[in-house]
Amino acid sequence: xxxxxxxxxxxxxxxxxxxxxxxxxxxxxxxxxxxxxxxxxxxxxxxxxxxxxxxxxxxxxxxxxxxxxxxxxxxxxxxxxxxxxxxxxxxxxxxxxxxxxxxxxxxxxxxxxxxxxxxxxxxxxxxxxxxxxxxxxxxxxxxxxxxxxxxxxxxxxxxxxxxxxxxxxxxxxxxxxxxxxxxxxxxxxxxxxxxxxxxxxxxxxxxxxxxxxxxxxxxxxxxxxxxxxxxxxxxxxxxxxxxxxxxxxxxxxxxxxxxxxxxxxxxxxxxxxxxxxxxx
Amino acid sequence: xxxxxxxxxxxxxxxxxxxxxxxxxxxxxxxxxxxxxxxxxxxxxxxxxxxxxxxxxxxxxxxxxxxxxxxxxxxxxxxxxxxxxxxxxxxxxxxxxxxxxxxxxxxxxxxxxxxxxxxxxxxxxxxxxxxxxxxxxxxxxxxxxxxxxxxxxxxxxxxxxxxxxxxxxxxxxxxxxxxxxxxxxxxxxxxxxxxxxxxxxxxxxxxxxxxxxxxxxxxxxxxxxxxxxxxxxxxxxxxxxxxxxxxxxxxxxxxxxxxxxxxxxxxxxxxxxxxxxxxxxxxxxxxxxxxxxxxxxxxxxxxxxxxxxxxxxxxxxxxxxxxxxxxxxxxxxxxxxxxxxxxxxxxxxxxxxxxxxxxxxxxxxxxxxxxxxxxxxxxxxxxxxxxxxxxxxxxxxxxxxxxxx
Amino acid sequence: xxxxxxxxxxxxxxxxxxxxxxxxxxxxxxxxxxxxxxxxxxxxxxxxxxxxxxxxxxxxxxxxxxxxxxxxxxxxxxxxxxxxxxxxxxxxxxxxxxxxxxxxxxxxxxxxxxxxxxxxxxxxxxxxxxxxxxxxxxxxxxxxxxxxxxxxxxxxxxxxxxxxxxxxxxxxxxxxxxxxxxxxxxxxxxxxxxxxxxxxxxxxxxxxxxxxxxxxxxxxxxxxxxxxxxxxxxxxxxxxxxxxxxxxxxxxxxxxxxxxxxxxxxxxxxxxxxxxxxxxxxxxxxxxxxxxxxxxxxxxxxxxxxxxx
Numbered sequence: 001x002x003x004x005x006x007x008x009x010x011x012x013x014x015x016x017x018x019x020x021x022x023x024x025x026x027x028x029x030x031x032x033x034x035x036x037x038x039x040x041x042x043x044x045x046x047x048x049x050x051x052x053x054x055x056x057x058x059x060x061x062x063x064x065x066x067x068x069x070x071x072x073x074x075x076x077x078x079x080x081x082x083x084x085x086x087x088x089x090x091x092x093x094x095x096x097x098x099x100x101x102x103x104x105x106x107x108x109x110x111x112x113x114x115x116x117x118x119x120x121x122x123x124x125x126x127x128x129x130x131x132x133x134x135x136x137x138x139x140x141x142x143x144x145x146x147x148x149x150x151x152x153x154x155x156x157x158x159x160x161x162x163x164x165x166x167x168x169x170x171x172x173x174x175x176x177x178x179x180x181x182x183x184x185x186x187x188x189x190x191x192x193x194x195x196x197x198x199x200x201x202x203x204x205x206x207x208x209x210x211x212x213x214x215x216x217x218x219x220x221x222x223x224x225x226x227x228x229x230x231x232x233x234x235x236x237x238x239x240x241x242x243x244x245x246x247x248x249x250x251x252x253x254x255x256x257x258x259x260x261x262x263x264x265x266x267x268x269x270x271x272x273x274x275x276x277x278x279x280x
Numbered sequence: 281x282x283x284x285x286x287x288x289x290x291x292x293x294x295x296x297x298x299x300x301x302x303x304x305x306x307x308x309x310x311x312x313x314x315x316x317x318x319x320x321x322x323x324x325x326x327x328x329x330x331x332x333x334x335x336x337x338x339x340x341x342x343x344x345x346x347x348x349x350x351x352x353x354x355x356x357x358x359x360x361x362x363x364x365x366x367x368x369x370x371x372x373x374x375x376x377x378x379x380x381x382x383x384x385x386x387x388x389x390x391x392x393x394x395x396x397x398x399x400x401x402x403x404x405x406x407x408x409x410x411x412x413x414x415x416x417x418x419x420x421x422x423x424x425x426x427x428x429x430x431x432x433x434x435x436x437x438x439x440x441x442x443x444x445x446x447x448x449x450x451x452x453x454x455x456x457x458x459x460x461x462x463x464x465x466x467x468x469x470x471x472x473x474x475x476x477x478x479x480x481x482x483x484x485x486x487x488x489x490x491x492x493x494x495x496x497x498x499x500x501x502x503x504x505x506x507x508x509x510x511x512x513x514x515x516x517x518x519x520x521x522x523x524x525x526x527x528x529x530x531x532x533x534x535x536x537x538x539x540x541x542x543x544x545x546x547x548x549x550x551x552x553x554x555x556x557x558x559x560x561x562x563x564x565x566x567x568x569x570x571x572x573x574x575x576x577x578x579x580x581x582x583x584x585x586x587x588x589x590x591x592x593x594x595x596x597x598x599x600x601x602x603x604x605x606x607x608x609x610x611x612x613x614x615x616x617x618x619x620x621x622x623x624x625x626x627x628x629x630x631x632x633x634x635x636x637x638x639x640x641x642x643x644x645x646x647x648x649x650x651x652x653x654x655x656x657x658x659x660x661x662x663x664x665x666x667x668x669x670x671x672x673x674x675x676x677x678x679x680x681x682x683x684x685x
Numbered sequence: 686x687x688x689x690x691x692x693x694x695x696x697x698x699x700x701x702x703x704x705x706x707x708x709x710x711x712x713x714x715x716x717x718x719x720x721x722x723x724x725x726x727x728x729x730x731x732x733x734x735x736x737x738x739x740x741x742x743x744x745x746x747x748x749x750x751x752x753x754x755x756x757x758x759x760x761x762x763x764x765x766x767x768x769x770x771x772x773x774x775x776x777x778x779x780x781x782x783x784x785x786x787x788x789x790x791x792x793x794x795x796x797x798x799x800x801x802x803x804x805x806x807x808x809x810x811x812x813x814x815x816x817x818x819x820x821x822x823x824x825x826x827x828x829x830x831x832x833x834x835x836x837x838x839x840x841x842x843x844x845x846x847x848x849x850x851x852x853x854x855x856x857x858x859x860x861x862x863x864x865x866x867x868x869x870x871x872x873x874x875x876x877x878x879x880x881x882x883x884x885x886x887x888x889x890x891x892x893x894x895x896x897x898x899x900x901x902x903x904x905x906x907x908x909x910x911x912x913x914x915x916x917x918x919x920x921x922x923x924x925x926x927x928x929x930x931x932x933x934x935x936x937x938x939x940x941x942x943x944x945x946x947x948x949x950x951x952x953x954x955x956x957x958x959x960x961x962x963x964x965x966x967x968x969x970x971x972x973x974x975x976x977x978x979x980x981x982x983x984x985x986x987x988x989x990x991x992x993x994x
Contacts, residue, residue, distance in 0.1 A: 003498075003499070003502055004499075007496065007498045007499055007502075010496065010498075011495070011496055014495075032797050032800075080971075080975075083975075084974070084975075087978070089743070089931065089935075090974055090978075093928065093931055093970070093974045094971065094974045094975065096924065096928070096970075097967050097968075097970040097971040097974055098967075098971065100963065100964075100966070100967030100970065101964060101967040101968060101971060104961075104963045104964035104967055105964065107319060107960075108960060108961065108964060111321065112319055112320045112321060113321055113546065113548075113552075114520060114521075114522040114543070114552070115552065116522065116526075116552050116553050116554060118554070119530075122530075123530070124530060124531055124532045131502075131531055131532065132498070132531070133527075133530040133531060135530075136498075202495075204526075205523075205526065205527065205530070206495055206520070206522075206523045206526075207520040207522035207523045207526075209520065215493055215495070218808070221801060221804075221805075222805075225798075225801055229797075247496075247499055250499035250500065251499050251502075251503070254488055254489065254490070255488060255489070255490035255491065255494055255497075255499065255500045256462045256488070256489045256490055256491055256816070257491075258490075258491065258494065259491040259493055259494060259812070260491075260809065260812050260813075260816075263805055263808050263809045263812065264809065266801070266802075266805045267802065267805050267806060267809065270790075270791065270794060270798055270801065270802040270805070271790040271791070271802075274794050274795075274798050318960055319960050353956070354956060354960075354962075357916070358914070358916040358919075359826065359910060359912050359914040359916060360722065360910065360916070363718070363910050363912075364715075364718065364719065364722070364953060364956075367714055367715035367718045367719075368715050368956065370714065370715060371713045371714070371715035371716070383825055384824055384825040384826055384828075384912075384914055384915075387825060387826070387828040387829075387912065388826070388828055388910055388911070388912035388914060390828070391829070391832070391911045392714075392911075395714070396714070407825060409825065409828075413829070462815065462816065462818075463815070463818075463823055463824050464818045464822065464823030464824060464825055465824070465825075467818070491812075518824070
């Protein structure tokens with residue numbers, strides 16, 4: 001069952017990258033960012049743009065897309081979230097409206113047809129006797145490195161610790177001189193960058209289309225709820241749980257029932273233990 | 281003598297008044313309504329192709345001396361938008377509606393079309409249920425015709441035929457796997473095809489359904505390979521073909537594939553996924569091949585005028601407009617009932633083949649009429665017809681990683 | 686028990702008269718069809734507001750109840766030949782029951798958790814609808830519903846009457862003591878419990894009513910479209926309704942209903958924009974959210990009344 005081990009890991013990796021960014025924004029800024037899927041889609045299209053318009057090498061295009069989306073994240077926070085902070089419902093509506101505008105703009109600009117972004121690593125690879133695309137292994141490696149780096153950042157670096165403190169107690173953080181507006185901007189930027197990274201690495205193995213952000217965002221919701229809103233450790237655990245559950249169900253039952261697994265897991269979590277695995 | 285003079289007078293009067301009636305309406309344009317999803321390329325091509333046909337007819341003097349004008353309404357993606365589109369076209373008093381793509385939306389539109397007694401020429405939806413309505417309630421639904429594509433029943437027979445004749449007959453693959461998205465259309469289509477295959481001795485060693493939103497097909501492909509299947513028949517419509525085919529190629533699944541893959545019908549499919557559909561076969565209704573004398577000239581003109589190769593709804597829309605014009609000429613009137621009778625007797629050679637309708641007003645398949653083509657992506661992105669034998673333009677190739685050295 | 690104030694009553698009746706006059710001015714099925722659709726949206730938005738506006742628990746899965754009602758009526762008609770009229774009676778019972786069942790485990794959730802739970806519940810319903818294709822017709826839905834006897838104008842009057850009565854009833858409820866209790870629950874649930882109010886009973890009953898009215902609207906809509914399709918269970922529809930309620934002013938019942946009516950008409954009008962339609966819709970939404978505090982319709986109406994007095 002080496003196959004389940006590897007395929008499940010690849011699934012979990014993509015879910016983890018999306019979910020960690022989403023839970024970061026919620027945990028720190030207390031915002032349910034419905035535009036997270038739009039960050040994902042725009043990240044993929046940004047990479048497409050860099051490859052198609054400038055003929056950039058895939059690896060460079062990925063880095064460029066991440067940079068662009070980090071900036072977009074900060075801008076979204078500054079103009080569409082910050083001014084409405086006092087009313088959570090308004091923020092929700094605002095991010096929702098943004099996601100509609102983003103999807104429609106992509107549709108009108110690029111058309112409804114699928115696009116393709118190139119793989120960084122092409123070709124099948126044989127590991128543990130399992131046939132897997134090389135990019136899949138890259139995804140697993142990148143997810144581990146990036147999430148690990150984020151964890152270190154939040155616990156060791158000065159800015160990271162400031163972010164962590166804000167998530168615990170925004171008022172207290174301000175009292176000790178932490179600029180919460182900077183913290184929120186950074187968090188949104190990181191979240192968008194991670195979504196873009198996920199899209200840039202997973203996109204070549206799937207497809208690029210204007211509505212591509214919806215499913216990953218719903219998966220991210222599911223992972224974050226099961227793991228606990230605001231908990232990065234929870235997101236990682238839940239990503240592994242859901243990613244492997246889907247793969248196991250695909251193998252043992254049928255691919256037909258695999259997608260409903262995460263939905264049911266979410267509902268059960270909310271009914272039995274709403275705060276999730278590691279939530280507050 | 282008196283009676284004959286009266287009859288003569290009546291006859292002359294009738295002839296004069298009907299020509300006056302036609303003349304009175306001769307400056308009003310003939311409105312052809314197009315109901316389609318205009319945000320999708322398939323929708324845009326429906327409109328473009330219909331425009332091409334309308335322009336041709338107008339250049340030759342119009343239809344009964346009247347210019348043809350297109351009225352476009354967006355069907356969108358939901359039944360609500362679809363029904364709204366039809367009602368909008370009806371309120372604009374169109375003479376006929378051409379269009380369609382999604383069977384669910386088309387089914388929802390039928391009662392509204394029937395109530396308004398508006399003729400509908402379908403160019404994209406294949407559910408048999410649509411034309412079943414003509415059989416169930418002729419008086420109400422006789423206005424509904426399918427010009428394109430072939431109904432699922434015919435496609436199903438074609439799949440069975442392909443498996444028996446090509447996959448088993450020529451390639452010698454006795455074990456076949458069927459993988460389909462869990463949609464009703466797929467289940468309806470697989471059953472008859474499987475019966476035909478099994479009757480000829482083919483073994484269906486694996487059959488599984490999947491959610492169209494599946495992001496990772498590795499487990500499925502792995503199971504297919506392990507089942508001992510030598511050929512895989514996918515059934516894809518809502519599933520993103522790019523994703524499915526790329527993953528099949530990247531994993532170098534040791535099983536060749538061909539079946540119903542709506543996404544792979546796009547002209548730029550091969551090129552946009554970096555050539556990864558090499559050796560994939562899919563059922564199609566049109567390609568740049570001499571299906572009729574009109575096919576290649578039409579194809580080339582479409583490409584030069586619109587800068588892109590036509591999607592499968594395009595030839596349907598083009599033929600539909602001509603079929604309608606032809607029926608009106610034969611009926612000598614624009615009245616729905618008269619045109620319906622004329623349409624029933626259609627025998628029109630379009631760009632896909634010769635169009636005739638059965639008593640369900642469904643497109644008839646067969647040699648010399650319209651056929652489903654099995655088209656394979658080969659080197660350099662060439663699309664080669666590999667089945668049926670009498671329309672084939674080349675031999676079938678193997679998947680590149682399975683070629684014997 | 687409070688009743689409507691005079692200005693509100695007069696204006697409502699005037700609006701009703703205006704809508705009732707439409708079939709006398711035109712027999713165009715297109716226009717009647719748009720209005721029927723808009724009235725259904727008004728019922729859905731108003732019913733959403735009944736729970737979510739009063740208690741502040743935003744329901745992001747309202748389409749579940751709409752779809753349940755529509756499919757109930759459609760199924761009875763296509764499978765058993767039962768007249769649509771009965772379907773319209775049965776649908777709210779089905780949806781209401783579902784509302785109570787789903788409310789039981791979910792209404793005790795706080796904050797965004799209720800929103801996400803309802804969103805997921807309707808996503809599960811949507812997926813099940815496609816998986817259980819033998820009963821529900823899968824992605825094609827249940828089509829070929831036999832329309833009720835009478836013309837499109839007759840059906841329009843039926844929908845208009847049921848719509849008006851429903852919204853009035855919901856508004857009466859909101860103005861009543863029960864409505865006050867719900868608002869109190871929305872402000873501070875703990876204090877209500879401490880005051881020995883059966884908070885759970887209030888919430889679940891209201892959720893059941895909210896779901897029932899939604900199902901009623903769903904059945905009326907299916908009776909117009911003559912089809913029940915899975916897109917009635919989509920999260921897109923749920924979100925559209927939340928947006929309409931927000932623009933209308935949450936908690937006022939009539940605000941969401943009026944906003945829904947206008948927004949449904951605007952989206953249809955935007956057909957002229959072709960492929961830019963949804964983009965324009967999103968931009969309008971962005972502007973409204975950015976510039977208004979409590980939605981648009983309710984504050985506007987209050988301002989207007991103030992000026993008229």
